[in-house]
Amino acid sequence: MGTDGATALERQSRDPTRDLEARLTALESHIDDLEAELAAKDERIAALEADLEETTAENERLDARVADLEAHVEDVEDDLETRDARIEARLEAHERKLEATNDRVRELQARELEKGAHLRADTVDETELEVAGGTLERITKADGHTYYRLPEQADPLARGGEVTLAYGDLLPIQQLARMDEEMLRSTTSALPTRLAAKLWKARTDASVGDDPWEPGGAGIKAYVTASDLKHWIRRQEPGISDAYAKKLVSRMIDPLLDLSRNRLAIRRRTERKNGLEYTERRIVLPADVDIPGETTGSTDQ
Incomplete structure (x- = not known):
């Protein structure tokens, strides 16, 4: 075999080695890229985990705040209910007292009318008075004011002057x-x-x-x-x-x-x-x- 044949054999033996080296280099580069990408993902995951921890902590803080506010609202509602109950009780007491006072006033007015008194119309609720005979007469007197009296009753104190106009007139x-x-x-x-x-x-x-x-x-x-x-x-x-x-x-x-x-x-x-x-x-x-x-x-x- 001549020199040219030996050279051809050497080239053939070197070509596969070069191909393997090239593939190995490409694989190593790809591995480097994958490792870099994986590292970036690890960093992203770490950042997300940190954000999640912060969000979880913030949610826990907000939950605690909401719980505090709800407890405060309950306290305020309880306080308002207590105050409302006290106010309502006081109002009912005042209403009972006022009604009792009105009853006494009506009783006194009825008794005065039955004694012959003439009462100013603007101080009398004629629909609420119970008088003997059940009838009140509306009159106008010399002072220009309107009065109530039992029919035909003269005022013993002569307040307001003479009767100038009776309702029946x-x-x-x-x-x-x-x-x-x-x-x-x-x-x-x-x-x-x-x-x-x-x-x-x-x-x-x-x-x-x-x-x-x-x-x-x-x-x-x-x-x-x-x-x-x-x-x-x-x-x-x-x-x-x-x-x-x-x-x-x-x-x-x-x-x-x-x-x-x-x-x-x-x-x-x-x-x-x-x-x-x-x-x-x-x-x-x-x-x-x-x-x-x-x-x-x-x-x-």
């Missing part, structure tokens, strides 16, 4: 006009009658505000037209129709005349509108009629 419509809404409804269920009382009150009580009455001329103290009355009724009774309000005007006529003992009157007057003549009813209060408790220029009920 009032016209029925005046008596109804003095009632509040609840008492008026309990006295009469008829809407025309209640409206008649309210209409009278609108004329005599400035606090009502909605007054359809107009000042009259010669011989007429005041009047209200049927058309104005219809609109007034609709303001007093929201929701009713114009047609029903017109019917109520007619239905109010009899209560107005009867309850005023004919102090009110119905007059017809010819009016002109848009060139056309028409007749309109008027509810009239003549200037010369006697109204209990009223004098010229007075607006007392």
Whole structure:
């Protein structure tokens, strides 16, 4: 075999060795990369574990804080319940004392009334008093104040001066006009009658505000037209129709005349509108009629 053959054999024997060395080098490099990646993951795991420990510790701290707050809330609620119980007990005691005081006052007022006393109306709850006969009379005296007394009883002390107007002296419509809404409804269920009382009150009580009455001329103290009355009724009774309000005007006529003992009157007057003549009813209060408790220029009920 010549020199060239030996050289070829040597090259063939060296090539596998080089391949192995290259593969070994690549594997070692890959192992280094894996070890570096593993080390990075170990560091990341260590950091996460540290975060987890901190989070766990923070949660435990918060749980402890929540437990403290819940315990504090329970203490506060217990304290509030105790205070509420004490306050409620005190209120009940005050209410019992107040009711007992009111009972004594009512008893004293009833006894004084039965002895003939006249008591100021603003100090008396007439619905709560039990008096002989079961009836109280409302009167007005010379001092301008309103009083309660047993019917026809004279005040032995003559407080307030002479009686100028007793409730029984009032016209029925005046008596109804003095009632509040609840008492008026309990006295009469008829809407025309209640409206008649309210209409009278609108004329005599400035606090009502909605007054359809107009000042009259010669011989007429005041009047209200049927058309104005219809609109007034609709303001007093929201929701009713114009047609029903017109019917109520007619239905109010009899209560107005009867309850005023004919102090009110119905007059017809010819009016002109848009060139056309028409007749309109008027509810009239003549200037010369006697109204209990009223004098010229007075607006007392």
